[in-house]
Amino acid sequence: MTDVTRIISQIDTLKPVSHVATRLMQLIENPDTSGADLAAVIQYDASMTANVLRLCNSVAMGGVRKVTDVKQAVNLLGIEKLISLVILADNAPNFRSGQSGYDLGYGELWRYSVSAAIIARELAEEKDAKDVSLVFTSALIKDLGKVILHTYISEAFDEIKSQVFGAQKSFLEAEKQVLGIDHAELGALAMEKWGFDPKLVDIIRHHHNPLESDNPGLALPIVYMADCICMMIGQGVGADGLAYRYYKETVDRLNMTALDMQRIIVRFREKYGQIEEMIQLSAGE
Amino acid sequence: MQLIVGVGDMKVADDPSAVLATYSLGSCIGVAVYDPEVRVGGLLHYMLPESKIDREKAARNPYMFGDTGIPSLFKTAYQYGAKKGRMRVIVVGGAQILDQNDLFNIGKRNYAMLRKLFWKNRVMIHYEAVGGTVNCTLKLELSTGRTLLKVSGAKEIEI
Numbered sequence: 001m002t003d004v005t006r007i008i009s010q011i012d013t014l015k016p017v018s019h020v021a022t023r024l025m026q027l028i029e030n031p032d033t034s035g036a037d038l039a040a041v042i043q044y045d046a047s048m049t050a051n052v053l054r055l056c057n058s059v060a061m062g063g064v065r066k067v068t069d070v071k072q073a074v075n076l077l078g079i080e081k082l083i084s085l086v087i088l089a090d091n092a093p094n095f096r097s098g099q100s101g102y103d104l105g106y107g108e109l110w111r112y113s114v115s116a117a118i119i120a121r122e123l124a125e126e127k128d129a130k131d132v133s134l135v136f137t138s139a140l141i142k143d144l145g146k147v148i149l150h151t152y153i154s155e156a157f158d159e160i161k162s163q164v165f166g167a168q169k170s171f172l173e174a175e176k177q178v179l180g181i182d183h184a185e186l187g188a189l190a191m192e193k194w195g196f197d198p199k200l201v202d203i204i205r206h207h208h209n210p211l212e213s214d215n216p217g218l219a220l221p222i223v224y225m226a227d228c229i230c231m232m233i234g235q236g237v238g239a240d241g242l243a244y245r246y247y248k249e250t251v252d253r254l255n256m257t258a259l260d261m262q263r264i265i266v267r268f269r270e271k272y273g274q275i276e277e278m279i280q281l282s283a284g285e
Numbered sequence: 286m287q288l289i290v291g292v293g294d295m296k297v298a299d300d301p302s303a304v305l306a307t308y309s310l311g312s313c314i315g316v317a318v319y320d321p322e323v324r325v326g327g328l329l330h331y332m333l334p335e336s337k338i339d340r341e342k343a344a345r346n347p348y349m350f351g352d353t354g355i356p357s358l359f360k361t362a363y364q365y366g367a368k369k370g371r372m373r374v375i376v377v378g379g380a381q382i383l384d385q386n387d388l389f390n391i392g393k394r395n396y397a398m399l400r401k402l403f404w405k406n407r408v409m410i411h412y413e414a415v416g417g418t419v420n421c422t423l424k425l426e427l428s429t430g431r432t433l434l435k436v437s438g439a440k441e442i443e444i
Contacts, residue, residue, distance in 0.1 A: 102438075103437045103438045161438065231312075232380075233311060233313065233332065234312065234313055234380075235309050237309055237311055238437050239438025241380060241437060242380045242381060242419070244382060245383045246383060246385035246386075246389075247384075248386075251389065259338060262333050262338050263339065265391075266332075266338065266349065269293045269349055270342065272291070272292065272293075
């Protein structure tokens, strides 16, 4: 087995996305799907139902009315937000443990991922983009590859570091050069294996090198921008730091100014208490 | 006792048992000040250069912005008895994404704001680790004035 094949085979050690989440994502592709259809699928899974209700009753979601069943949750939150909660609850187990290769402690990658997803959703709503769920989910799970790759990063860290600081490579380029595969590609391969929508796989694969995607939609530029904003804000950023490339062409596609971006950062800070609660709750703490 | 300074936050103290700490500075800037004579220390973690983008929010939380956070840090330290001439000033953060050469480069703009204010008010920087692509954590021990810098992926160092 080559080293790259060995790394890829580790995808099987991850907790795959649940049947409930996969089914929901298929359902929302169909415009005729109703909230009741979604509720019926969620209710089938007791632990998912419990997680969704817990998140739904959190301050982050308004928390004014006590929600006791999934049907109520759909009515209160709407389909998009409910899907977001399901995806949050479903993905935490893979992300919450630490990733020492990236110098990330317990919960840090999860904090980063949830922050990126929340910023991406806000950008998608602001840009009136279709596929808000696709944007949210992609931003949340785009770094899944790091969960596997971090152990290999640990072993090769000095070499990767010299590529980044000596040869001016991006962290992604250094991962590919030293380990034969980077975390974006690895995450995309996992999603492919689990039968995810090709649009989502494309976003995960190209979230650091968006110019290599030929997908014309706004979803990828939005996820890319949300990732840049999170790197700059810095919460849950590890040894790779901000060593990724900036593509002005991609940012320009969003038709936003630097001032717009600063306002997003301010709003993120204002909501930080609520976001933190959502991170803790979704991580099962 | 560790006092954590969050993102867009500031703390000043004279309790010798306190350690001020701020985590995960990316493009944000961390400014630590310390007067060894009165053992007063302060730490600010600001996110953006200018408060003019939202005056109302800046009035509620001046620590989000450089142009309101930096004066607040110094004024509060003076209220605790610190004197400008005795203070050690340490500046870290202001990192940038690779090839980010436009107005979206918040790290560079955050640092430019700090330099402008320090120049105008004749504040000397004793140590700075600004720019690059790294993410870091800064701690200040009030009993000794010891300052510790941890760059992600490297060991913590005393500065």
